[in-house]
Amino acid sequence: EVQLVQSGVEVKKPGESLKISCKGSGYIFTNYWIGWVRQMPGKGLEWMGFIYPGDSDTRYSPSFQGQVTISADKSISTAYLQWSSLKASDTAMYYCARHTALSGTAKWFDPWGQGTLVTVFS
Amino acid sequence: QSVLTQTPSTSGTPGQRVSISCSGSSSNVGGNTVNWYQQLPGTAPKLLIYGDNQRPSGVPDRFSASKSGTSASLAISGLLSEDEADYYCATWDDSLNGPVFGGGTKLTVL
Numbered sequence: 001e002v003q004l005v006q007s008g009v010e011v012k013k014p015g016e017s018l019k020i021s022c023k024g025s026g027y028i029f030t031n032y033w034i035g036w037v038r039q040m041p042g043k044g045l046e047w048m049g050f051i052y053p054g055d056s057d058t059r060y061s062p063s064f065q066g067q068v069t070i071s072a073d074k075s076i077s078t079a080y081l082q083w084s085s086l087k088a089s090d091t092a093m094y095y096c097a098r099h100t101a102l103s104g105t106a107k108w109f110d111p112w113g114q115g116t117l118v119t120v121f122s
Numbered sequence: 123q124s125v126l127t128q129t130p131s132t133s134g135t136p137g138q139r140v141s142i143s144c145s146g147s148s149s150n151v152g153g154n155t156v157n158w159y160q161q162l163p164g165t166a167p168k169l170l171i172y173g174d175n176q177r178p179s180g181v182p183d184r185f186s187a188s189k190s191g192t193s194a195s196l197a198i199s200g201l202l203s204e205d206e207a208d209y210y211c212a213t214w215d216d217s218l219n220g221p222v223f224g225g226g227t228k229l230t231v232l
Contacts, residue, residue, distance in 0.1 A: 035221070037167075044124055044223055044226045045167065045223040046223065047222070047223070050220075095167065102173065105153065105155055106154070106155040106173045107154070108212070109169065109212075112167050112168065113166065
């Protein structure tokens with residue numbers, strides 16, 4: 001079974017750093033892009049960026065470029081999303097998801113991790 | 123403000139058929155296939171439809187989808203109480219060079 005398992009709930013203070021993880025299993029981790037998606041409380045889904053674990057090629061949404069860092073350790077089939085200095089506005093649920101591209105126009109996320117809730121407050 | 127436009131909410135009674143729309147532009151819906159995700163309360167999104175109208179294994183055939191030009195729609199027939207969820211359309215955007223989502227439609231089963 002293809003599965004992505006994310007790290008647990010995080011409660012942080014503004015200014016602190018954080019790194020959350022997403023571990024893949026049931027498939028060849030290095031062959032698929034992994035995406036990160038933010039869902040703020042009561043809001044919709046926003047794509048943050050991708051990483052290709054095979055060579056660590058990384059792409060960011062303009063909205064998140066410079067705000068977060070995406071990385072991966074292919075030796076342990078794990079992707080990461082990190083912040084160097086959290087803000088209260090980073091409070092959200094963060095999902096990782098495997099990105100499949102059947103062709104240049106047919107691409108989708110499946111499966112999704114269970115999500116990591118990040119709460120930032122002073 | 124989401125790139126793809128969805129009606130924020132809709133409702134139906136058990137057994138009814140409901141439709142959810144998704145509107146975009148030539149750089150996204152018009153040029154790439156559309157996917158639909160179902161997000162049950164308190165859970166992660168789940169792929170419901172990919173490639174405009176393909177159901178992954180395990181998705182009931184009560185769920186169907188179509189696309190015409192820069193608009194897409196998801197239809198749910200024989201509505202069940204367990205279908206109460208948020209539904210998101212998504213596709214690739216050639217201008218962004220990344221995926222974009224609709225704002226989501228909250229389906230209430232009355």
